[in-house]
Amino acid sequence: MLLENKQVAIVGGGPGGLTLARLLQLKGVDVKVYERDFNKDARVQGGTLDLHFQSGLKALEDAGLMDAFKVNYRPGAGKGRIVDEHAKIFYDEHNQVSDEDFSNEWFRPEIDRGPLRDILLHSLQSDTVVWDSQFVAMSKPGDAWKLEFKNGTTAIADIVIGADGANSKIRSFITPVKPFYTGVIIVEGSVYNAETMAPSMHQLLKGGKIYAFGAEKYLHVSSKGDGSLVFYICTKEDENRVQTSGIDFSDKRQVLAWLKKEFREWDNVWLELFENAGLPLIPRPQYCMPFDRSWSTLPNLTMLGDAAHLMPPSGSGVNMAMLDALELSECLTGNDFEDIPAAIAAYEKEMQTRAAKEAQESLEMTQWMLAEGALAKMVQMLSQIQD
Numbered sequence: 001m002l003l004e005n006k007q008v009a010i011v012g013g014g015p016g017g018l019t020l021a022r023l024l025q026l027k028g029v030d031v032k033v034y035e036r037d038f039n040k041d042a043r044v045q046g047g048t049l050d051l052h053f054q055s056g057l058k059a060l061e062d063a064g065l066m067d068a069f070k071v072n073y074r075p076g077a078g079k080g081r082i083v084d085e086h087a088k089i090f091y092d093e094h095n096q097v098s099d100e101d102f103s104n105e106w107f108r109p110e111i112d113r114g115p116l117r118d119i120l121l122h123s124l125q126s127d128t129v130v131w132d133s134q135f136v137a138m139s140k141p142g143d144a145w146k147l148e149f150k151n152g153t154t155a156i157a158d159i160v161i162g163a164d165g166a167n168s169k170i171r172s173f174i175t176p177v178k179p180f181y182t183g184v185i186i187v188e189g190s191v192y193n194a195e196t197m198a199p200s201m202h203q204l205l206k207g208g209k210i211y212a213f214g215a216e217k218y219l220h221v222s223s224k225g226d227g228s229l230v231f232y233i234c235t236k237e238d239e240n241r242v243q244t245s246g247i248d249f250s251d252k253r254q255v256l257a258w259l260k261k262e263f264r265e266w267d268n269v270w271l272e273l274f275e276n277a278g279l280p281l282i283p284r285p286q287y288c289m290p291f292d293r294s295w296s297t298l299p300n301l302t303m304l305g306d307a308a309h310l311m312p313p314s315g316s317g318v319n320m321a322m323l324d325a326l327e328l329s330e331c332l333t334g335n336d337f338e339d340i341p342a343a344i345a346a347y348e349k350e351m352q353t354r355a356a357k358e359a360q361e362s363l364e365m366t367q368w369m370l371a372e373g374a375l376a377k378m379v380q381m382l383s384q385i386q387d
């Protein structure tokens with residue numbers, strides 16, 4: 001095996017990095033994951049994820065983790081309601097029977113990010129993840145890499161894989177290509193104990209999702225298994241809007257004043273979300289890696305997931321990161337390649353082709369979701385999937 005007696009360092013313990021660690025460990029590879037979170041109890045932000053048959057679920061299957069997934073997924077959590085700015089329902093998936101059939105390639109079961117991380121973490125040998133290891137730099141004194149972390153520690157690895165997400169620090173060691181701004185900012189918020197704190201929203205959500213469209217804005221609300229809800233406000237903005245607005249996103253008064261202005265054309269029912277959100281809200285300007293640019297493969301360094309192909313959310317990001325992990329592990333531990341650079345080159349070629357197609361679709365989706373007629377288009381899209 002190409003990785004025999006090699007030390008592999010994965011930087012970043014998100015879904016992509018942890019899936020890769022598990023798949024490599026199943027083949028007997030010596031692997032460490034360096035993660036910046038302080039420990040395993042760090043709160044995992046973000047909403048529920050739906051895993052897809054040919055990617056996220058396939059990776060879990062190969063990782064031997066489908067039984068754990070079936071215990072932790074949330075039946076019915078993918079059911080959505082499409083509403084307008086007055087919360088009038090135009091399409092309701094709660095009226096449909098779901099068959100929870102894992103052999104159906106269109107079944108996309110939902111799981112929260114925290115439980116998904118826990119499943120992957122529990123599957124690893126103890127001490128695989130080195131917490132509180134924020135990667136800051138690396139050098140190559142010989143054939144191996146020397147990694148440096150913010151806390152002053154260092155590590156040596158024969159192969160490094162960047163799985164450090166949207167703002168990857170590994171990326172610049174591989175390519176000078178930088179993500180470009182897409183013109184959209186997503187502001188993320190959470191309401192804890194939603195049944196009590198936001199009862200109308202809780203009722204409208206019905207344990208699933210809300211897709212709300214109005215005045216060229218999109219509001220996505222998603223229920224979580226811990227009783228909280230997560231919302232994403234998506235608007236078209238200048239890249240530096242967060243700084244130029246001067247809004248302090250941890251100041252309730254300022255946040256509410258901003259939201260009331262932004263959503264002045266929307267019904268007051270949405271105020272329940274904004275007034276009860278935990279602070280700070282998190283503004284996330286959306287970037288995308290240029291999909292017409294590749295890079296020359298390096299002998300013992302590569303990347304996966306958002307580090308390699310950041311793009312605006314289209315519901316596929318986690319799935320792609322996990323499929324990258326599966327394909328990279330297959331290339332590195334199979335018998336198809338004569339050396340590690342050839343294995344990495346084959347992985348990167350396939351991954352870049354797939355990501356380019358997905359990035360284009362995600363950019364198009366971002367445009368139409370914030371344009372006039374978005375609600376009708378979304379209704380049409382979901383109706384077609386159901387047929």
Ligand SMILES: Cc1cc2nc3c(=O)[nH]c(=O)nc-3n(C[C@H](O)[C@H](O)[C@H](O)COP(=O)(O)OP(=O)(O)OC[C@H]3O[C@@H](n4cnc5c(N)ncnc54)[C@H](O)[C@@H]3O)c2cc1C
Pocket residue numbers: 011012013014015016017034035036037046047048049050133134135136163164165166167168169186188232284304305306307313314315316317318319321
């Ligand atoms: C608002 C929003 C909503 C989304 N919704 C969905 C969705 O519904 N479905 C979906 O499939 N995708 C969704 N995505 C995309 C999805 O979150 C990402 O594509 C996915 O998480 C990528 O996985 P990853 O493992 O590559 O990176 P990440 O999940 O970002 O994980 C990276 C890990 O690296 C760690 N890290 C970062 N920097 C360092 C460092 N310097 N040193 C050490 N560790 C580091 C981080 O702490 C993190 O644990 C959404 C994204 C956003 C922004």
